[in-house]
Amino acid sequence: MKNMKISEAVVRRLPIYLRYLNELTMKSITTVSSQDLGHKLDLNPAQIRKDLAYFGEFGKKGIGYDVAYLIEKIQQILKLDRQIPVALVGAGNLGRALCNYNTYLKDQMKIVAVFDASPQKIGETINNLTVQPIEELKDAVTRLGVRIGIITVPAIEAQNVANQFIHAGIEALLNFAPVIIKVPSEIRLHHADFTTELQSLAYYLD
Amino acid sequence: MKNMKISEAVVRRLPIYLRYLNELTMKSITTVSSQDLGHKLDLNPAQIRKDLAYFGEFGKKGIGYDVAYLIEKIQQILKLDRQIPVALVGAGNLGRALCNYNTYLKDQMKIVAVFDASPQKIGETINNLTVQPIEELKDAVTRLGVRIGIITVPAIEAQNVANQFIHAGIEALLNFAPVIIKVPSEIRLHHADFTTELQSLAYYLD
DNA sequence: TAGATTGTTAATCGATTAACAATC
DNA sequence: TAGATTGTTAATCGATTAACAATC
Numbered sequence: 001m002k003n004m005k006i007s008e009a010v011v012r013r014l015p016i017y018l019r020y021l022n023e024l025t026m027k028s029i030t031t032v033s034s035q036d037l038g039h040k041l042d043l044n045p046a047q048i049r050k051d052l053a054y055f056g057e058f059g060k061k062g063i064g065y066d067v068a069y070l071i072e073k074i075q076q077i078l079k080l081d082r083q084i085p086v087a088l089v090g091a092g093n094l095g096r097a098l099c100n101y102n103t104y105l106k107d108q109m110k111i112v113a114v115f116d117a118s119p120q121k122i123g124e125t126i127n128n129l130t131v132q133p134i135e136e137l138k139d140a141v142t143r144l145g146v147r148i149g150i151i152t153v154p155a156i157e158a159q160n161v162a163n164q165f166i167h168a169g170i171e172a173l174l175n176f177a178p179v180i181i182k183v184p185s186e187i188r189l190h191h192a193d194f195t196t197e198l199q200s201l202a203y204y205l206d
Numbered sequence: 207m208k209n210m211k212i213s214e215a216v217v218r219r220l221p222i223y224l225r226y227l228n229e230l231t232m233k234s235i236t237t238v239s240s241q242d243l244g245h246k247l248d249l250n251p252a253q254i255r256k257d258l259a260y261f262g263e264f265g266k267k268g269i270g271y272d273v274a275y276l277i278e279k280i281q282q283i284l285k286l287d288r289q290i291p292v293a294l295v296g297a298g299n300l301g302r303a304l305c306n307y308n309t310y311l312k313d314q315m316k317i318v319a320v321f322d323a324s325p326q327k328i329g330e331t332i333n334n335l336t337v338q339p340i341e342e343l344k345d346a347v348t349r350l351g352v353r354i355g356i357i358t359v360p361a362i363e364a365q366n367v368a369n370q371f372i373h374a375g376i377e378a379l380l381n382f383a384p385v386i387i388k389v390p391s392e393i394r395l396h397h398a399d400f401t402t403e404l405q406s407l408a409y410y411l412d
Numbered sequence: 413t414a415g416a417t418t419g420t421t422a423a424t425c426g427a428t429t430a431a432c433a434a435t436c
Numbered sequence: 437t438a439g440a441t442t443g444t445t446a447a448t449c450g451a452t453t454a455a456c457a458a459t460c
Contacts (some may be wrong), residue, residue: 015405062460093303200219268436
């Protein structure tokens with residue numbers, strides 16, 4: 001099953017599995033079946049087995065999956081076995097909120113630098129990080145080996161910040177600004193957009 | 207094409223169309239083709255035509271779509287032609303950030319009440335809203351006709367807050383806490399989860 | 413051994429894309 | 437009329453689910 005192209009849907013489920021597996025660890029549960037996982041996560045057990053089988057044979061027939069081993073494997077798949085340095089531009093409320101997620105992200109990912117364009121924000125401290133002027137972005141990205149950029153600036157500035165990230169050599173971007181931005185095809189761009197999320201939710205009201 | 211079951215994928219694209227159409231309005235562009243839309247949004251034009259055709263015949267053959275008319279129609283489909291009251295629980299950085307999105311949400315949706323459990327937050331003002339004690343949630347939801355609830359509390363409190371929203375008669379929930387929560391099937395639950403988003407992004411790094 | 417559960421193939425289901433007649 | 441573009445059907449593609457042999 002190796003070397004197949006993995007669909008985005010599969011990749012998006014892996015962190016969900018990871019989250020539940022971590023919950024099981026905290027409850028000292030050491031084994032889990034696709035049945036259990038499916039029931040808890042509202043997914044088809046066959047789908048879960050298939051998702052995992054793309055990457056290897058992690059389970060034991062008749063037994064299920066060893067929780068600790070599966071966590072390790074999924075972390076490897078998602079490249080969360082090393083620490084991935086992340087930088088954030090936009091030290092407003094949202095940016096500040098995300099910086100506080102460092103705890104949830106464990107050691108696997110870490111926001112290592114925060115930037116803002118407005119002079120009065122420079123020097124502020126957020127969760128042990130000092131807000132730096134945006135002019136320092138390229139230097140810091142290179143120096144700290146930042147691979148993922150987070151954009152939490154107002155909509156009108158988002159494209160500009162994206163350009164600066166790209167110029168600095170970023171590999172992937174997570175954009176929170178409610179605006180369409182364009183990046184070269186080699187940059188992976190994800191959107192985390194509160195407004196579109198709310199708007200699609202409205203559709204399901206009676 | 208009416209009365210078909212519309213897939214979630216379609217519903218999630220509608221707000222994206224809406225966003226670009228609004229951009230066009232600001233540029234005083236009055237007509238757009240599925241070709242234009244597809245190119246700008248990296249979608250197949252046929253898909254866009256099909257998405258829209260589920261809901262009616264909004265275009266003109268040989269011409270394209272009238273921007274203002276299409277905005278109106280998509281807003282109707284998403285139920286954004288009326289104002290939908292939203293309540294938020296969790297007045298931390300994230301909650302505060304989302305309250306400031308009221309501007310982006312226009313008049314179509316509005317955060318009308320904010321709650322928190324911690325006594326020192328009560329009475330604070332965020333973007334013209336006064337933080338209220340969580341005990342008032344049910345009353346306020348009823349009084350203000352709140353239909354959507356936003357959860358921006360720490361992970362351990364999320365399920366509890368969800369339960370209180372449900373007890374208050376909410377129809378849909380948007381959960382930002384990085385934890386799996388369970389709700390009855392008649393409640394529409396969406397996740398807006400920063401940590402899983404970042405983790406799946408990591409997969410695409412080389 | 414009997415029961416449980418995986419990994420995988422085959423069947424099904426659904427979503428995307430291509431193609432084109434209708435028509436502005 | 438000629439060119440453009442829709443709405444829709446048919447074809448394709450891909451993802452989910454069912455089924456089951458293998459095996460712990």
